[in-house]
Amino acid sequence: MTTALLEASTTAPGAFARIWNVVRLHYTNRWTILGVPWMIIGFVFLVNLAIWIIIRSASGGQTSLDGTQWSGSTAYIFIYSIVVAVQAMNQTFSFALGYSATRRDYYLGSVLAFGVQSALFTIAFVLLSYIEEWTGGWGLGGHFFANAYFGTGPIWQRMFTVFGAFLFCFFIGSISGAVFVRWKLNGMLVLMGIVAVLGVGGFAVAALTNAWSAIGAWFVASGATGVVAWLLIPSALAAIIGFFVLRRATPRG
Amino acid sequence: MTPASSTATPTATAVVEVENLSKHFGNVTALDRVSFSIQKDSITGLLGRNGAGKTTIMQLLTGQDFVTEGEVRVFGHHPAENAHVLRNISFIKESQKYPDDFRPKHVFRSAPWFFENWDADLAERLVDDFRLPTNRKIKKLSRGQLSAVGVIVGLASRAPLTFFDEPYLGLDAVARQIFYDRLLADYAEHPRTIVLSTHLIDEVSNMLEHVVVIDSGRIIMDAAAEDVRDSATTVVGTRSAVEAFVSGREILHRDALGGLASVTVGRLGSDDRAAATAAGLELAPVSLQQLIVRKTTATYGEAGGES
Numbered sequence: 332m333t334t335a336l337l338e339a340s341t342t343a344p345g346a347f348a349r350i351w352n353v354v355r356l357h358y359t360n361r362w363t364i365l366g367v368p369w370m371i372i373g374f375v376f377l378v379n380l381a382i383w384i385i386i387r388s389a390s391g392g393q394t395s396l397d398g399t400q401w402s403g404s405t406a407y408i409f410i411y412s413i414v415v416a417v418q419a420m421n422q423t424f425s426f427a428l429g430y431s432a433t434r435r436d437y438y439l440g441s442v443l444a445f446g447v448q449s450a451l452f453t454i455a456f457v458l459l460s461y462i463e464e465w466t467g468g469w470g471l472g473g474h475f476f477a478n479a480y481f482g483t484g485p486i487w488q489r490m491f492t493v494f495g496a497f498l499f500c501f502f503i504g505s506i507s508g509a510v511f512v513r514w515k516l517n518g519m520l521v522l523m524g525i526v527a528v529l530g531v532g533g534f535a536v537a538a539l540t541n542a543w544s545a546i547g548a549w550f551v552a553s554g555a556t557g558v559v560a561w562l563l564i565p566s567a568l569a570a571i572i573g574f575f576v577l578r579r580a581t582p583r584g
Numbered sequence: 585m586t587p588a589s590s591t592a593t594p595t596a597t598a599v600v601e602v603e604n605l606s607k608h609f610g611n612v613t614a615l616d617r618v619s620f621s622i623q624k625d626s627i628t629g630l631l632g633r634n635g636a637g638k639t640t641i642m643q644l645l646t647g648q649d650f651v652t653e654g655e656v657r658v659f660g661h662h663p664a665e666n667a668h669v670l671r672n673i674s675f676i677k678e679s680q681k682y683p684d685d686f687r688p689k690h691v692f693r694s695a696p697w698f699f700e701n702w703d704a705d706l707a708e709r710l711v712d713d714f715r716l717p718t719n720r721k722i723k724k725l726s727r728g729q730l731s732a733v734g735v736i737v738g739l740a741s742r743a744p745l746t747f748f749d750e751p752y753l754g755l756d757a758v759a760r761q762i763f764y765d766r767l768l769a770d771y772a773e774h775p776r777t778i779v780l781s782t783h784l785i786d787e788v789s790n791m792l793e794h795v796v797v798i799d800s801g802r803i804i805m806d807a808a809a810e811d812v813r814d815s816a817t818t819v820v821g822t823r824s825a826v827e828a829f830v831s832g833r834e835i836l837h838r839d840a841l842g843g844l845a846s847v848t849v850g851r852l853g854s855d856d857r858a859a860a861t862a863a864g865l866e867l868a869p870v871s872l873q874q875l876i877v878r879k880t881t882a883t884y885g886e887a888g889g890e891s
Contacts, residue, residue: 344700349667352697359694363685418684425681428648430698431670431743578665581649582681 346436353427353440354447357419364415364448371411375404376475383473400474408452412497413504416445420508420573425582438574441505449497456482457489480555488556495559495566502569509573513580597624599745599777600645605654607640607801614640616801617654625775627791629782629809631876632798638781639677641798642747645779646675658745674699674743676734678753682722688733689718692740701742706770710736713762727754735763739770745777752784760784764791789813789872799880812875817857820846821865829860836878 344352358364379402386394419441427437460482468474476482481492510518537546550558600622607615615637622628630638643649644656647664656662663669682691688711696702711718714732722730731754738746752760768791771778782788795812797805805812816836819826826845834850848870852860860867 344671346667349671355697356694359690360683360686363683422681422683426683426686429675429677429680430695431646431673431675432698433647433665433667433670435665436667579650581643583649 349432349436350440350443353432353437354444356427356430357423357441357444357448365451368408368411368415368452372405372408375407379404379473379475380469380471383469383471387471396468396472396474400478402474402478405475405478405480409496409500412448412500413507416501416504417508417511419444420505420512420577424508424512424577424580428582434577434580435574438577442570445498445501445505449494449501452497453490453494456493457486460489484556492555492559495563499559499562499566502566502573506569506573506576509576509580512582513576598622599624599659600779601655601657602641602645603655605641605644605656606652607637607644607649608652614801615644618798618801618803620796620803620806622777622779622796623794624777626793627771627778627780628794628796629780629785629788629792630796630798631781631783631785633880634783636798637801638798639749642675642677642749642779642781646670646673646747648675671698671700672744673747674738674741674745675747675749676738676751677747677749678731678734678751680734682733684723686722687719688716688722688725691722691733691737692718695737695741699741699743701744701774703740703742706742707736707740710739710766713766714759728756728759729754731755732759739763739766742770742774742776746779748778748780748782750781750783752782752787760787764788767791785873785876786871792872795872795876797876797879805876805879809872813869813872815851816848816870816875817852818846818848818868818870819860819865820844820868821863825863825865829863829865 379399383396383399386396423441424434424437427440428434432440456476460476463469463475463477463482481496482489507519507522510522514521537543553561598621600620602621603619605615605618606613618637618641630641632638640649644651645658645663647666647670650664659669659672661669663673692704692707692711695707696704710716710732714729714736716729716732716736717725720729722733725733731751735748735751735755738748738751751763755763764787767778780788780792789809792809795805795807795809796803818837819829821829821844823840823843823845826847830847830849835847836850837848839846846868852867857867
């Protein structure tokens with residue numbers, strides 16, 4: 332009887348349209364999601380560039396900048412992605428529920444948004460890595476986008492390593508955010524406790540079996556691509572567990 | 585007021601049906617076997633003291649929190665995680681969190697994606713009415729401007745079921761009047777079901793068609809606003825005439841000034857009213873706020889006595 336009250340609307344959005352609306356919601360404020368990350372990347376790149384120029388001019392052009400391929404300065408943008416994902420789970424979740432979105436639509440939409448964001452970064456980073464190679468390290472022989480961790484090798488490898496790395500960061504961030512939204516501070520402490528126990532446990536196993544050289548060798552053998560491939564497993568786990576964590580979360584202030 | 589008066593209308597038009605709803609937060613019982621219904625295309629006031637359970641009820645009705653016991657049916661279905669039901673609902677709460685660095689213009693840009701009936705012209709007019717700076721960060725808005733954002737979303741969304749949880753917070757008297765006026769005007773043109781929780785009962789009493797009063801997680805009043813207003817009348821006149829009229833009636837309040845007396849009595853039928861007028865007495869209405877305060881404190885007194 333009361334189902335008659337829900338008039339079948341021809342404009343009713345289907346499931347994919349609702350999920351896509353959540354993606355659009357993440358991209359509503361273009362500055363936060365596109366502007367700030369690229370500002371960070373740009374700034375870190377300029378700092379590196381300045382250092383290369385200084386080294387080159389101080390040594391009269393003698394020093395090779397090959398060592399910069401080991402530079403970890405590109406880590407900033409990956410760490411920032413973790414932060415973005417945590418913020419998304421916390422603030423955008425409450426906001427989307429305020430728009431009467433379901434948690435399911437919100438989570439699937441956010442996962443898709445993380446995928447889109449990772450894809451955008453991947454396309455840009457891969458392009459920039461080729462430009463870097465073609466310009467001979469930006470005219471100075473420096474390495475930023477084509478380094479020891481990503482950006483070298485065939486195109487599929489470049490795309491895979493960058494995409495996988497961003498996905499990992501987004502899902503680590505999103506599960507942390509989801510745990511915080513559901514269980515607040517206590518949940519975060521438990522999560523950090525679990526991570527600490529696993530870390531100490533892993534460390535204990537490695538130390539007691541004196542496996543350091545084997546571990547080092549494995550990293551070298553797998554290379555960045557192999558490590559990222561293995562990281563897909565925790566990424567997928569984080570994505571799946573995050574869904575169940577968020578299902579019963581409430582947007583309490 | 586008994587629930588019987590609210591079920592006089594057929595439940596076939598009930599948009600919200602709540603049966604024996606309970607909500608526990610750990611040891612705290614926020615709602616204790618609450619039952620009521622809300623009819624289609626009406627303005628209902630959800631009233632009660634701070635912490636009585638108004639926000640909790642709204643959160644359960646909009647699927648933002650989960651039921652512990654009992655049944656909730658909105659548009660015939662349980663609302664939690666039900667997109668078909670939820671897309672018809674707009675819940676405006678004063679504690680709404682906005683993403684960092686969001687500005688009102690972002691809110692008004694994204695709201696239409698979630699509310700099919702969104703009227704952008706109405707939203708623009710409301711932005712002008714409330715003098716809202718759309719390009720300022722929400723973090724930097726004043727309390728009243730922040731409330732205005734919520735109010736604008738609630739009105740412009742034209743959702744078939746709209747909840748306003750204390751939307752007046754921070755709004756000055758002029759802004760509140762603008763809100764009431766726009767709400768009524770839009771409601772007249774586009775009827776929908778509106779549930780409003782507020783402490784400023786007298787300001788909205790003319791708008792309310794139905795009143796649900798909660799105290800300590802229990803419903804203490806669930807009736808048409810007309811019935812509540814009719815439940816008491818103030819009789820004013822010369823002391824002797826007034827005393828003669830009110831003898832034998834339920835007396836709620838007495839007031840006297842010199843030779844004039846003003847006594848508030850219980851329900852008066854039309855013959856009683858005619859008799860009062862014939863005796864030269866004046867009949868004045870009792871404010872809805874006073875009636876509800878009286879009912880709430882009376883119940884509180886009884887409950888205090890029981891425990």
